[in-house]
Amino acid sequence: MKTVKFFFLLVAVAGTSLPLLAGNGSIYSSFGVGDIINYGGIRSFAMGGTGIASLADGTVNELNPAGLGQLTRTQYAGEVQYQGYSMSDGTASTFLSSGNFQSAALAFPVYSEYGIGFAFSVTPFSRRAYDVIDKQSNPGITQTFTGSGGLSSAQFGFSFSPVQDLYFGVTTHYLFGNFDDVQEIEYDSLGYFTTNGDKNISTDGFAFTVGGLFSGLDKALGISKEKHLNIGATFFSGATLKSDGQIFQNFSTVADTTDSISTTTKIPLGFALGLEYDVRNNFILTGDFQYQQWSRYTYMGVHPPEIQNSMRVGVGAEFLPTRSLSEPYYRQVTYRVGGYMDQSYLKLNGQAIDDYFITGGISVPVFSTPGSEARLNIGLEHGIRGTTSNGLERDAITRVTVSLTGSDTWFIVPEVQ
Amino acid sequence: MNALQKSYPVIFIILMLMNGCSQSPTSVGAKLIPGSARYSSHDTTIAAVGDTSFKFSQANGSGASLLVGNYASVNATSLLLFAAYLPDTLTTVQIDTAELTLTSNYGWHVSLPPVPAQFQIKEVLSSWSSSTVTVDSLSTIAMAPTNSALVTITSQDTLSSTLAIVTQIDTSLVRRWINISADTLLPRFFSLALVPAPGTVNCGVWGFSSFNSSTPPTLTIIYEKNGVKDSTSLTNGVGTFLAASSPILASAGIQTQGGISEYSIIKFNLKPPLFDSVASNRIIVNNATMSLTLKNSQSSVGYGSIDSVVAYLAGSATQLDSVGSSYYGYGYRKDTSQTTNSVYIFNITSMVQQWINVPSGNFGAELRALGGSSNVDRHVFYSSADSVYGPKLSITYTKK
Numbered sequence: 001m002k003t004v005k006f007f008f009l010l011v012a013v014a015g016t017s018l019p020l021l022a023g024n025g026s027i028y029s030s031f032g033v034g035d036i037i038n039y040g041g042i043r044s045f046a047m048g049g050t051g052i053a054s055l056a057d058g059t060v061n062e063l064n065p066a067g068l069g070q071l072t073r074t075q076y077a078g079e080v081q082y083q084g085y086s087m088s089d090g091t092a093s094t095f096l097s098s099g100n101f102q103s104a105a106l107a108f109p110v111y112s113e114y115g116i117g118f119a120f121s122v123t124p125f126s127r128r129a130y131d132v133i134d135k136q137s138n139p140g141i142t143q144t145f146t147g148s149g150g151l152s153s154a155q156f157g158f159s160f161s162p163v164q165d166l167y168f169g170v171t172t173h174y175l176f177g178n179f180d181d182v183q184e185i186e187y188d189s190l191g192y193f194t195t196n197g198d199k200n201i202s203t204d205g206f207a208f209t210v211g212g213l214f215s216g217l218d219k220a221l222g223i224s225k226e227k228h229l230n231i232g233a234t235f236f237s238g239a240t241l242k243s244d245g246q247i248f249q250n251f252s253t254v255a256d257t258t259d260s261i262s263t264t265t266k267i268p269l270g271f272a273l274g275l276e277y278d279v280r281n282n283f284i285l286t287g288d289f290q291y292q293q294w295s296r297y298t299y300m301g302v303h304p305p306e307i308q309n310s311m312r313v314g315v316g317a318e319f320l321p322t323r324s325l326s327e328p329y330y331r332q333v334t335y336r337v338g339g340y341m342d343q344s345y346l347k348l349n350g351q352a353i354d355d356y357f358i359t360g361g362i363s364v365p366v367f368s369t370p371g372s373e374a375r376l377n378i379g380l381e382h383g384i385r386g387t388t389s390n391g392l393e394r395d396a397i398t399r400v401t402v403s404l405t406g407s408d409t410w411f412i413v414p415e416v417q
Numbered sequence: 418m419n420a421l422q423k424s425y426p427v428i429f430i431i432l433m434l435m436n437g438c439s440q441s442p443t444s445v446g447a448k449l450i451p452g453s454a455r456y457s458s459h460d461t462t463i464a465a466v467g468d469t470s471f472k473f474s475q476a477n478g479s480g481a482s483l484l485v486g487n488y489a490s491v492n493a494t495s496l497l498l499f500a501a502y503l504p505d506t507l508t509t510v511q512i513d514t515a516e517l518t519l520t521s522n523y524g525w526h527v528s529l530p531p532v533p534a535q536f537q538i539k540e541v542l543s544s545w546s547s548s549t550v551t552v553d554s555l556s557t558i559a560m561a562p563t564n565s566a567l568v569t570i571t572s573q574d575t576l577s578s579t580l581a582i583v584t585q586i587d588t589s590l591v592r593r594w595i596n597i598s599a600d601t602l603l604p605r606f607f608s609l610a611l612v613p614a615p616g617t618v619n620c621g622v623w624g625f626s627s628f629n630s631s632t633p634p635t636l637t638i639i640y641e642k643n644g645v646k647d648s649t650s651l652t653n654g655v656g657t658f659l660a661a662s663s664p665i666l667a668s669a670g671i672q673t674q675g676g677i678s679e680y681s682i683i684k685f686n687l688k689p690p691l692f693d694s695v696a697s698n699r700i701i702v703n704n705a706t707m708s709l710t711l712k713n714s715q716s717s718v719g720y721g722s723i724d725s726v727v728a729y730l731a732g733s734a735t736q737l738d739s740v741g742s743s744y745y746g747y748g749y750r751k752d753t754s755q756t757t758n759s760v761y762i763f764n765i766t767s768m769v770q771q772w773i774n775v776p777s778g779n780f781g782a783e784l785r786a787l788g789g790s791s792n793v794d795r796h797v798f799y800s801s802a803d804s805v806y807g808p809k810l811s812i813t814y815t816k817k
Contacts, residue, residue: 089446
């Protein structure tokens with residue numbers, strides 16, 4: 001009960017803090033549908049964003065629904081994230097930061113024999129957050145550009161296992177969100193009316209992820225006598241999102257809607273492959289590759305030239321010294337590291353905008369009983385994006401995610417003897 | 418374990434503090450914002466394409482000043498209506514004197530020549546209303562001469578600091594009003610008119626504080642009853658003035674004059690493609706300044722008056738006195754030390770925006786004297802026919 005209270009407290013705090021902290025980030029998020037967020041839960045976050053082939057019982061696999069197949073207890077997670085952007089264009093620099101509710105997830109097994117499990121989660125798909133001030137001297141004006149919003153995915157996934165070691169899963173994503181881009185021109189001279197234009201787009205639609213996962217590939221291939229290697233793959237269907245919006249402009253006479261938009265946004269398909277290798281039952285290595293065909297992305301039927309196909313390669317490792325509660329506390333802590341390279345979907349001024357990140361994190365036990373456990377997770381990633389050359393911007397980005405994850409016997413019907 | 422749980426708030430506080438390290442936004446990233454997504458700022462200046470001056474016969478209402486006098490083409494008469502309740506007990510008293518006190522608050526062309534200004538007090542016999550009476554109806558208002566003294570002003574120098582002028586009123590008139598007041602069957606209509614005394618020429622137009630001011634016209638009745646002197650004063654009422662000008666337009670050019678409702682309309686052409694009214698392309702007017710150049714020698718602003726003209730959005734092509742009162746801008750001298758060709762600047766940003774939003778409603782800017790129901794200030798500006806000094810409109814706007 002204590003855990004439940006804390007869980008809901010965490011989500012409540014995260015939810016209420018959202019409007020206070022949301023806001024600032026990089027101008028790169030003004031393109032396309034914003035910064036694409038490859039978030040698969042705190043474990044994945046700390047392990048280079050990997051987890052396509054993860055079957056771990058103890059976290060909710062939000063990357064591959066087939067990864068729900070080995071759940072033994074109800075899993076829950078609530079997460080908040082801090083983001084700090086140190087940005088430079090070679091002549092000026094600034095540091096902007098924001099905090100957001102990141103994700104909440106709930107997953108539970110239904111029929112272990114066939115690996116049937118369900119998961120509900122809300123997680124970000126993309127994020128737009130920027131704040132730029134541009135001063136000009138002739139005429140003396142200050143232009144302000146701010147953007148906020150993004151796409152979220154409210155998703156429902158389930159898994160099943162038709163034969164031993166083979167798992168399949170499907171996730172239905174309801175993608176929804178709002179993009180708000182505001183521009184202002186303020187004149188230095190007194191008595192001048194300030195230009196204010198606000199473009200607000202609401203968008204929503206459905207997409208699907210189909211996943212497969214095979215556990216024990218090494219044994220099946222005769223390489224090993226025991227199952228150490230998992231292989232997983234997902235296919236993201238893409239989506240055609242309905243996008244409606246308006247452009248508001250303030251005039252000295254009236255605030256008016258000057259344009260209404262009713263169109264579609266096409267999110268392209270993508271696929272991912274992943275491997276997970278369990279070295280010694282307490283040391284796991286992971287590696288993922290993701291690809292998304294953003295060259296098919298369109299907004300209002302037009303493909304923006306700055307959007308290109310994206311690729312992402314990530315690796316990670318997890319080490320849990322012991323699961324024994326009698327061991328020293330630091331040995332009960334899970335340690336995670338990783339890294340990834342992301343050729344993002346942006347290509348500006350003829351130059352691809354790439355990300356290079358290292359990640360890490362720990363997961364510390366809060367309590368553990370035979371029926372339930374909870375862990376506090378802290379994940380961190382730091383990396384760079386872009387370059388200061390060619391008129392571009394270089395971002396040094398730090399993200400810290402704090403999460404409470406746990407498991408309990410909720411919703412699980414005891415087996416009849 | 419407890420220590421760990423106690424650390425949760427600390428973690429949140431640390432996150433909040435990290436967020437607090439955020440700096441102010443800068444220009445970093447500005448170069449990546451495509452030009453097509455930006456608003457751009459522009460300036461342009463256009464000349465007026467036409468103008469017209471006209472006069473309306475219009476009620477001046479209950480303004481702050483009651484004007485009387487004459488100068489050049491302008492002639493003004495004031496009407497006062499006392500909302501009097503005279504106690505029945507006054508019917509038996511002996512009236513010693515009755516005085517009308519007026520306090521000056523305005524003067525137009527009053528300093529030269531330095532001759533006394535003299536005004537007659539007449540009893541008004543016809544009913545009138547300040548909201549409807551106009552100079553055109555003056556001839557239909559019956560007035561009776563009284564034996565009152567002339568209202569005489571000899572000290573123009575003290576005008577600017579307000580001058581209280583006390584004039585004896587015919588006591589027989591006051592006695593008659595007292596008797597009317599006591600008779601419930603008779604209409605209580607106690608009205609006076611101030612008109613220039615016969616032979617008074619170019620004495621200037623004088624203004625006196627009207628009712629509802631701190632120094633209203635005051636009728637004081639000093640009487641004696643049972644050997645004891647006492648007095649009663651009437652300070653409530655309604656006042657207005659009627660002014661005429663002949664000829665109506667005294668000068669060529671764009672002109673406004675208070676009191677006689679002389680207005681001007683100045684037209685500017687704000688049409689596409691420069692000023693697109695289509696919603697999605699509509700430009701945002703950040704500043705619009707109309708500049709008019711004054712013909713100083715033909716213009717005159719009175720004592721106690723603000724040197725200003727107000728420009729309203731003209732509301733109709735045919736009904737010239739119709740204005741959109743939501744859109745206006747005051748015009749002031751740009752350089753008050755300049756004595757020739759003074760430039761007046763009007764900020765009419767919202768008016769120009771409205772012209773662009775609704776091009777079919779662009780009937781021009783209508784100039785009116787500021788406080789025109791309390792003065793006869795005259796401003797004469799160069800017309801749009803003058804390529805050098807004609808009206809100009811400078812617009813700063815943004816668009817995508």
